[in-house]
Amino acid sequence: MTAGDGGGARREPPRGGERPARAMPEDDEEVAAADREPASDETPTPSAARGERRISWQKWTFMPSFLVLALLATWLWFRGARLDSIAHQAVDNGKVGLALRQHIGLTAVSTFFVLVIAIPLGIALTRARLRRLTPFAMAVANLGQAVPALGLLVLLVVWLGIGARSAITGMVIYAVLPVLANTIAGLRGIDPTLTEAARGIGMSPMGVLGRVELPLAVPLILAGVRTALVLNVGTATLATFGGGGGLGDLISAGIITQRMPVLILGSVLTVALALLVEWLASLAELLLRPRGLEVAA
Amino acid sequence: MSFWEYVGSRHTQLLTDTYQHASAVFQCMVIATVLGVAVGVATYRTEWAGALATTATATILTIPSLALIGLLIPIVGLGVAPTVIALTLYGLLPVVRNAIVGLRGVDPALVDAAKGIGMSRAARLFRVELPLAWPPILTGIRVSTQMLMGIAAIAAFASGPGLGNEIFRGIASLGSANSLNQVLSGTLGIAVLALLFDAAYVLIGRLTIPRGIRA
Numbered sequence: 001m002t003a004g005d006g007g008g009a010r011r012e013p014p015r016g017g018e019r020p021a022r023a024m025p026e027d028d029e030e031v032a033a034a035d036r037e038p039a040s041d042e043t044p045t046p047s048a049a050r051g052e053r054r055i056s057w058q059k060w061t062f063m064p065s066f067l068v069l070a071l072l073a074t075w076l077w078f079r080g081a082r083l084d085s086i087a088h089q090a091v092d093n094g095k096v097g098l099a100l101r102q103h104i105g106l107t108a109v110s111t112f113f114v115l116v117i118a119i120p121l122g123i124a125l126t127r128a129r130l131r132r133l134t135p136f137a138m139a140v141a142n143l144g145q146a147v148p149a150l151g152l153l154v155l156l157v158v159w160l161g162i163g164a165r166s167a168i169t170g171m172v173i174y175a176v177l178p179v180l181a182n183t184i185a186g187l188r189g190i191d192p193t194l195t196e197a198a199r200g201i202g203m204s205p206m207g208v209l210g211r212v213e214l215p216l217a218v219p220l221i222l223a224g225v226r227t228a229l230v231l232n233v234g235t236a237t238l239a240t241f242g243g244g245g246g247l248g249d250l251i252s253a254g255i256i257t258q259r260m261p262v263l264i265l266g267s268v269l270t271v272a273l274a275l276l277v278e279w280l281a282s283l284a285e286l287l288l289r290p291r292g293l294e295v296a297a
Numbered sequence: 298m299s300f301w302e303y304v305g306s307r308h309t310q311l312l313t314d315t316y317q318h319a320s321a322v323f324q325c326m327v328i329a330t331v332l333g334v335a336v337g338v339a340t341y342r343t344e345w346a347g348a349l350a351t352t353a354t355a356t357i358l359t360i361p362s363l364a365l366i367g368l369l370i371p372i373v374g375l376g377v378a379p380t381v382i383a384l385t386l387y388g389l390l391p392v393v394r395n396a397i398v399g400l401r402g403v404d405p406a407l408v409d410a411a412k413g414i415g416m417s418r419a420a421r422l423f424r425v426e427l428p429l430a431w432p433p434i435l436t437g438i439r440v441s442t443q444m445l446m447g448i449a450a451i452a453a454f455a456s457g458p459g460l461g462n463e464i465f466r467g468i469a470s471l472g473s474a475n476s477l478n479q480v481l482s483g484t485l486g487i488a489v490l491a492l493l494f495d496a497a498y499v500l501i502g503r504l505t506i507p508r509g510i511r512a
Binding site: 143145146147148149150151152154155157158159162230233234235236237238241242247248251252254255260263264266267268270271274275278 | 356359360361362363364365367368370371375443446447450451454455461464465467468471476477480481483484485487488491492495
């Protein structure tokens with residue numbers, strides 16, 4: 001919604017402008033990356049260690065300290081706020097913790113399904129046999145982006161009934177498209193001379209995919225994972241409208257009953273969770289990038 | 298009642314909602330474009346300012362729209378105000394980012410040449426740099442608009458205008474004969490609007506992108 005609601009397409013152009021440049025360094029370097037790939041696959045630790053050094057301490061500390069301060073301030077304020085019985089009803093008996101857990105659960109489950117569906121589908125759609133379908137899939141992905149997340153979610157609630165399952169289904173459908181588009185763009189953006197070279201030295205199609213194409217597409221796929229996570233944290237707030245739970249429960253209860261403390265608590269927690277997830281995903285993106293693709297930054 | 302019967306019998310309501318939805322998104326997008334390009338122009342020449350603008354906008358983009366609207370309600374109340382603020386804020390982000398990328402992508406040799414023939418700073422900006430950076434900015438506007446279509450639907454929960462109201466009416470009457478029709482008409486209406494806007498942007502691109510740099 002973020003913005004989540006708006007999705008991945010909105011992030012496409014800037015990414016399109018910026019990523020390919022980063023993902024495609026000098027040709028020589030890419031070949032080197034492909035050659036070294038198996039080694040870096042088996043030993044992720046050195047790569048992680050190098051990654052840690054690459055991330056500045058500001059990046060490590062700024063976001064967590066900001067979140068801790070913001071949450072602390074909200075908590076102190078909330079303890080001092082006067083709650084009437086209606087507000088108490090919305091937050092007592094561990095309802096806040098429950099909403100938070102539900103929200104994380106919704107996000108995690110839907111992101112898992114998004115990745116399990118979108119990445120294999122993206123790989124399949126870039127194989128020679130199905131390549132003709134790629135423009136079609138991209139067109140569907142773009143069209144799908146025009147459907148509002150809220151409408152999609154509620155339609156599924158009407159069809160599948162109230163509950164977390166229809167919310168998760170809607171979130172998955174909504175986030176699959178950008179991740180799929182990212183994966184396809186990543187795999188198609190690979191210099192064809194590299195795959196040709198890999199075939200030339202006698203690699204099987206699976207070998208080319210696993211040892212050349214996927215490692216080279218890792219930055220874009222990771223960007224897709226991050227997109228999916230951020231989108232899903234946002235879309236999960238809408239689950240409340242279909243009885244799916246999550247932090248949206250607090251926000252909507254706050255709006256409907258006009259209890260500002262409840263509304264603010266729910267909103268601040270949602271914002272904090274979204275920023276935290278974004279931060280973690282961006283760290284993961286830096287740490288998991290194959291060593292050969294590290295561009296001196 | 299079938300979907301088309303429903304649309305036929307409620308067409309006045311639906312048209313009003315559609316018009317309000319389109320007009321809210323359009324107006325907020327105009328404000329967002331002006332502000333976004335201004336921020337881009339102000340920050341693209343310094344490394345840290347550009348990075349700050351990009352990071353700040355990306356951070357706001359991460360915030361779920363329902364939460365942002367929730368935070369705005371205690372400050373500005375329900376209704377049009379939180380809707381306009383939230384829509385403008387979200388609409389800014391892709392525009393700012395693409396404006397910075399676009400302005401930085403202008404070939405320095407061209408700017409030098411413009412300086413060489415005696416163009417002032419403002420003339421260089423308006424007659425050389427911005428026209429050259431226009432295609433990525435327009436892409437940013439397209440992306441923003443599509444995103445705002447969905448966010449405007451959510452803003453209806455804070456008593457905002459537009460087709461989101463149709464969706465929320467459907468939720469409120471879940472299980473009744475018309476709830477599916479209501480949700481469906483709201484959702485499809487927004488999707489159609491989004492596609493129409495997108496087509497309009499393609500047309501605007503044809504008309505406004507300088508002939509020399511058309512792909």
